[in-house]
Amino acid sequence: MTAILTIAGKEFRDGLRNRWVLAIALVLALLAVGIAWFGAAASGGLGFTSLATTLVSLATLAVFLIPLIALLLAYDAVVGEQEAGTLLLLLTYPISRTSLLLGKFLGHGLILGAATTLGFGIAGAVIALAADGVPLPELAAGMGLLIASSVLLGWVFIAFAYLISVCVTEKARAAGLALVVWFLFVLVFDLGLLALLVSVEQGGDWLPWLLLLNPTECFRLINLAGFEAARSYIGLTAIAEGGAFRPAVLVPILMAWILVPLGLALLRFRHRSA
Amino acid sequence: MTAVIDFQGVTKRHGDLVRLDALDLSVNEGEVLALLGHNGAGKTTIMHLILGLLSPSAGRVSVLGGAPDGAHAETLRRRLGYLPENVSFYEQLSGREVLDYFARLKRVDRRQVEALLERVGLGAAANRRVKTYSKGMRQRLGLAQALLGEPRLLLLDEPTTGLDPAATRDFYDTVRELRERGCTVLLSSHMLPGVEPYIDRALILGGGRRLALGDMETLRRQASLPLTIRAWGAMHDHDWRHGWEDPRIEARPVNGHEVTLSVPADAKLAVLRRLTALPGVNDIELLPPTLEHLYTHFSAAPPAPRGPASGDAR
Numbered sequence: 001m002t003a004i005l006t007i008a009g010k011e012f013r014d015g016l017r018n019r020w021v022l023a024i025a026l027v028l029a030l031l032a033v034g035i036a037w038f039g040a041a042a043s044g045g046l047g048f049t050s051l052a053t054t055l056v057s058l059a060t061l062a063v064f065l066i067p068l069i070a071l072l073l074a075y076d077a078v079v080g081e082q083e084a085g086t087l088l089l090l091l092t093y094p095i096s097r098t099s100l101l102l103g104k105f106l107g108h109g110l111i112l113g114a115a116t117t118l119g120f121g122i123a124g125a126v127i128a129l130a131a132d133g134v135p136l137p138e139l140a141a142g143m144g145l146l147i148a149s150s151v152l153l154g155w156v157f158i159a160f161a162y163l164i165s166v167c168v169t170e171k172a173r174a175a176g177l178a179l180v181v182w183f184l185f186v187l188v189f190d191l192g193l194l195a196l197l198v199s200v201e202q203g204g205d206w207l208p209w210l211l212l213l214n215p216t217e218c219f220r221l222i223n224l225a226g227f228e229a230a231r232s233y234i235g236l237t238a239i240a241e242g243g244a245f246r247p248a249v250l251v252p253i254l255m256a257w258i259l260v261p262l263g264l265a266l267l268r269f270r271h272r273s274a
Numbered sequence: 275m276t277a278v279i280d281f282q283g284v285t286k287r288h289g290d291l292v293r294l295d296a297l298d299l300s301v302n303e304g305e306v307l308a309l310l311g312h313n314g315a316g317k318t319t320i321m322h323l324i325l326g327l328l329s330p331s332a333g334r335v336s337v338l339g340g341a342p343d344g345a346h347a348e349t350l351r352r353r354l355g356y357l358p359e360n361v362s363f364y365e366q367l368s369g370r371e372v373l374d375y376f377a378r379l380k381r382v383d384r385r386q387v388e389a390l391l392e393r394v395g396l397g398a399a400a401n402r403r404v405k406t407y408s409k410g411m412r413q414r415l416g417l418a419q420a421l422l423g424e425p426r427l428l429l430l431d432e433p434t435t436g437l438d439p440a441a442t443r444d445f446y447d448t449v450r451e452l453r454e455r456g457c458t459v460l461l462s463s464h465m466l467p468g469v470e471p472y473i474d475r476a477l478i479l480g481g482g483r484r485l486a487l488g489d490m491e492t493l494r495r496q497a498s499l500p501l502t503i504r505a506w507g508a509m510h511d512h513d514w515r516h517g518w519e520d521p522r523i524e525a526r527p528v529n530g531h532e533v534t535l536s537v538p539a540d541a542k543l544a545v546l547r548r549l550t551a552l553p554g555v556n557d558i559e560l561l562p563p564t565l566e567h568l569y570t571h572f573s574a575a576p577p578a579p580r581g582p583a584s585g586d587a588r
Contacts, residue, residue: 006378085362094351
């Protein structure tokens with residue numbers, strides 16, 4: 001346990017030192033404020049429109065950015081140390097490979113968690129201060145849900161990044177695979193589902209369940225659950241209606257999306273030769 | 275004496291490649307053993323087996339009383355120090371931070387960090403980032419890391435590469451000091467003249483097989499290489515080519531003042547007697563075969579039953 005904390009502490013301090021935390025927070029804050037302000041630009045307006053619109057826009061932003069940031073942050077967690085030569089030495093220390101990987105996950109998870117909270121937190125504060133007539137409790141609840149689910153989504157993709165990182169022997173290949181994963185889950189999956197939706201004419205009751213096969217869709221569903229008003233903006237996820245798509249069900253599914261790739265990464269890491 | 279390291283018929287295969295072939299080896303407590311061999315001879319494989327980074331394909335490895343790749347690993351690793359070849363560290367951390375991190379992972383008293391930094395001569399550079407360190411400084415940081423927690427067993431892979439002569443001497447003084455405290459040391463090196471005075475035994479490897487094992491005396495006896503005798507003096511008119519009772523003795527006059535003789539060990543005394551009896555001779559030097567000679571001899575030995583022992587198993 002101490003070993004896990006030691007490793008996590010080092011990863012986190014590295015994240016502070018090489019400005020990862022700061023950079024992620026700034027990018028998220030700037031884009032979030034920008035989207036909140038120019039969200040109505042398409043309909044000719046400028047300035048803050050409604051809370052529902054803003055939160056839906058922010059969720060869309062998070063779906064694109066958070067997985068990318070998480071993958072970039074963590075794709076070289078193992079293969080990077082292997083290439084640098086530090087992994088060999090670490091593996092001769094009295095720590096298990098499981099502790100090593102879990103410690104790193106905790107460290108990277110904290111970096112992403114802190115940066116996301118900071119970034120979206122700043123955005124929320126700016127909106128609360130600058131926009132007129134925003135119901136504060138609802139803003140706080142919406143932003144809180146957005147932040148918490150964004151962090152979960154980020155952890156899912158850190159777990160994916162680790163799975164990639166323990167399976168390859170070159171950093172460049174890990175980077176390439178990370179981009180493929182991002183592409184698949186964030187872009188291709190939606191297109192595929194759309195194609196299915198169009199082609200299936202009768203009895204497509206099972207289609208919404210396919211959304212659960214993609215953590216980014218789970219994330220979207222969690223954030224849209226509370227907003228009837230948002231239904232018109234959410235596009236594809238509108239097919240998901242009914243009791244199964246409540247946060248109480250979706251959050252555990254998102255957690256499973258963290259545990260499965262992380263578990264596979266642990267298995268692979270423990271059984272490979274140094 | 276208990277065996278700290280015990281290899282019994284250890285074979286390590288990597289696909290079709292035999293990295294180590296039925297090796298038997300026993301190293302006692304407080305012993306300094308040198309692993310010698312060309313690249314790919316199996317030195318690093320032996321170290322990785324001891325560290326539990328690899329598991330043997332056949333045979334049994336026991337280190338400090340247990341198998342290093344099993345449940346014993348965690349206790350074992352706290353009593354073990356390892357300096358890998360071409361050691362590298364976190365470039366963005368300072369020397370002190372690196373050592374502090376490793377001390378925590380090894381769960382040793384972190385007050386050792388300062389003492390070790392001083393000991394390897396990095397006290398002044400402790401707050402600089404590793405990025406700015408020279409090869410020799412990295413090597414010294416590597417040694418400090420290996421010495422964390424007063425290990426009972428030290429594995430040093432090419433420890434003196436990149437060290438200047440003074441630092442090399444300091445390094446071997448440290449090895450000697452550790453040995454006196456009962457620490458067992460395994461080191462591999464290409465700088466044979468450097469290690470010779472500090473080792474108890476040498477294991478010469480080729481193509482994953484043991485070519486020779488023993489202390490210098492044993493190796494010299496096994497190799498039965500001739501020793502070199504040099505004599506100086508006024509010996510202009512002496513006929514060196516003839517008059518030796520033993521045909522194996524070769525004499526090569528360098529000039530009128532110096533002669534070099536290649537003499538089998540058992541004829542040493544006879545030659546010395548004759549040289550001391552010569553009126554012109556005023557100085558004699560005796561040079562037994564060095565580790566380098568022995569290494570060359572054993573690693574060039576005729577191929578053993580299974581294919582060429584050319585050492586270059588890569």
